Amino acid sequence: AQSVTQLGSHVSVSEGALVLLRCNYSSSVPPYLFWYVQYPNQGLQLLLKYTSAATLVKGINGFEAEFKKSETSFHLTKPSAHMSDAAEYFCAVTPSSGNTPLVFGKGTRLSVIA
Amino acid sequence: KAGVTQTPRYLIKTRGQQVTLSCSPISGHRSVSWYQQTPGQGLQFLFEYFSETQRNKGNFPGRFSGRQFSNSRSEMNVSTLELGDSALYLCASTNGQGQETQYFGPGTRLLVL
Numbered sequence: 001a002q003s004v005t006q007l008g009s010h011v012s013v014s015e016g017a018l019v020l021l022r023c024n025y026s027s028s029v030p031p032y033l034f035w036y037v038q039y040p041n042q043g044l045q046l047l048l049k050y051t052s053a054a055t056l057v058k059g060i061n062g063f064e065a066e067f068k069k070s071e072t073s074f075h076l077t078k079p080s081a082h083m084s085d086a087a088e089y090f091c092a093v094t095p096s097s098g099n100t101p102l103v104f105g106k107g108t109r110l111s112v113i114a
Numbered sequence: 115k116a117g118v119t120q121t122p123r124y125l126i127k128t129r130g131q132q133v134t135l136s137c138s139p140i141s142g143h144r145s146v147s148w149y150q151q152t153p154g155q156g157l158q159f160l161f162e163y164f165s166e167t168q169r170n171k172g173n174f175p176g177r178f179s180g181r182q183f184s185n186s187r188s189e190m191n192v193s194t195l196e197l198g199d200s201a202l203y204l205c206a207s208t209n210g211q212g213q214e215t216q217y218f219g220p221g222t223r224l225l226v227l
Binding site for chain 1: 149156157162164172212217219
């Protein structure tokens, strides 16, 4: 079975500061990992995904995440926050094979302060 | 390519009623998954349909059901609505082969009074 823990339901950063959103996963088989972003009154948009190729994954809008198997982590970072990054971010896991559903974390709301 | 579309976007119902939500996947996608999003429980998987067959099912009561048509459009139905069914219902599509990226629609926000 898979599970995801996102540390911090709410993270607040200043504009221009580093963004770090934490995600730890549990999986009994090699995982695929995803980060999605949700803006108010919208669906989920894929930021980036890890599918067992490079451990450092670059996504849209300047975000990246590093898969660390030893730490079972897939933290999301962005060097410099922008006001438009304010949204809710979800980490998700699924086994790397088969056709099983995504399991999502509870989400982290990112606020960016001017 | 057009994205995933969901109709209606907003819905208000009263307890005991039933509701049907619709999802049109990205053209060529054969798999549609449904999720319920609430502030308390987060995103929870309801079910997945692939080629008109339910392939995966989450842990929801039988009041929640779905179906998929030959054109891959999917509907989900909730009968005998309860207050706790108020949520954002999201659907996502893939072409259904392996663990690909799921592309989400904008959701249907259901309010049960």
